[in-house]
Amino acid sequence: MRRSIPLLGALLMTTALSVGALAQAPPAASAAPASSGSAAPAPASVAPSAAPSPAPAPTAASSVPVRAGADPKPAAATGTAVDGATFAVRLRDLEARVDELKEQIRRSHTRLAILSDTIMTGGLAGSRSEVEFVNEMSGAFKLVKALFILDGTVQFNRADDNGAMADQKEFAVFSGPVPPGDHNITVVLNFHGHGFGFLSYLRGYKFEVKSSHAFTALEGKNVIITAVAHEKGGVTTPLEQRPSVEWREKVTALTPAQAGRGSDKK
Numbered sequence: 001m002r003r004s005i006p007l008l009g010a011l012l013m014t015t016a017l018s019v020g021a022l023a024q025a026p027p028a029a030s031a032a033p034a035s036s037g038s039a040a041p042a043p044a045s046v047a048p049s050a051a052p053s054p055a056p057a058p059t060a061a062s063s064v065p066v067r068a069g070a071d072p073k074p075a076a077a078t079g080t081a082v083d084g085a086t087f088a089v090r091l092r093d094l095e096a097r098v099d100e101l102k103e104q105i106r107r108s109h110t111r112l113a114i115l116s117d118t119i120m121t122g123g124l125a126g127s128r129s130e131v132e133f134v135n136e137m138s139g140a141f142k143l144v145k146a147l148f149i150l151d152g153t154v155q156f157n158r159a160d161d162n163g164a165m166a167d168q169k170e171f172a173v174f175s176g177p178v179p180p181g182d183h184n185i186t187v188v189l190n191f192h193g194h195g196f197g198f199l200s201y202l203r204g205y206k207f208e209v210k211s212s213h214a215f216t217a218l219e220g221k222n223v224i225i226t227a228v229a230h231e232k233g234g235v236t237t238p239l240e241q242r243p244s245v246e247w248r249e250k251v252t253a254l255t256p257a258q259a260g261r262g263s264d265k266k
Helices: 004-024 075-079 084-121 197-204
Strands: 128-135 141-150 153-159 170-177 181-193 206-217 221-231 243-253
Touching (some): 128 141, 128 206, 141 170, 141 221, 181 221, 206 221, 206 243
Antiparallel strands (some): 128 170, 141 153
C-alpha cells in the first residue's frame, strides 16, 4: 500500500504534464492548407508593379497625323490668312449693313420731325403720299417693264417692248391719301441690253432689279417718295451689277386742296 501511493502520484504528475503539453501545442487543423474547393489568397509579397502597365492614352496633339517632311505649324495660324475674294465679300457685306443702318437712322429722324410738326400744329387733316419714278439709266439699258407695289397692292404695272416707256425719263406712280403709320413700297424693274456697233452684244442681256423702301406717314403731312433707277459702280463694274434703285424722300405739309382730295393715280 505504501509503495502504490508514490506510483500513483508519479502517474498523476505524468498525466498532468501531458495534458499541459497538449494544451500549449497549436491545433492540427490550423496548419493544414485550405480545402481544394476554395481559392488560396494571393501572397502579400507579390508587388502590383509586376503586371505590365497600360500604354498612355494619346493626347489631342499626338492624335493629329503629321505628314513626313511637312512643317508642323500650329493649326490656329492657318485660319488667319484671308484671300482677296473673301475680303471683298466681307467688305461688301459691311457696306450693306452700314447703308441699312444709315437708312434706319434717317427714317427715325424723319419720323421724329414729322411727329414734332404734327404735335406743334395740332393738324389732324389726314396723311398723303406721292410715289414717282425717275429713270437715270444710260442708253445701254432699255426699260421694258415697271411694277410698283404699295402695302401689298399693285399700284403700277406696265410693260412696253417698243421703247416708249424707256424714252419716258420720269412718270407718276401713285398719288393719294394713305393711313397714318408705317408703309412699304416695292419696285421691280426689267431692262434689256441696248447697243449698236461693237456694243451690239448688249442686246442679248436681260436685267431685273428689285428694291423696297419703308416710310412713315403722319397726320397733316404729304410724303413724296421718288424711286431713281441709276447705274452704280464704274466702267470696271460688271453689267449685271450696275442697275440699281435709289430712294429719295421728301415731307411737306398738306395743302387744303390735298387734304380734301382723294386718290388721283396717274
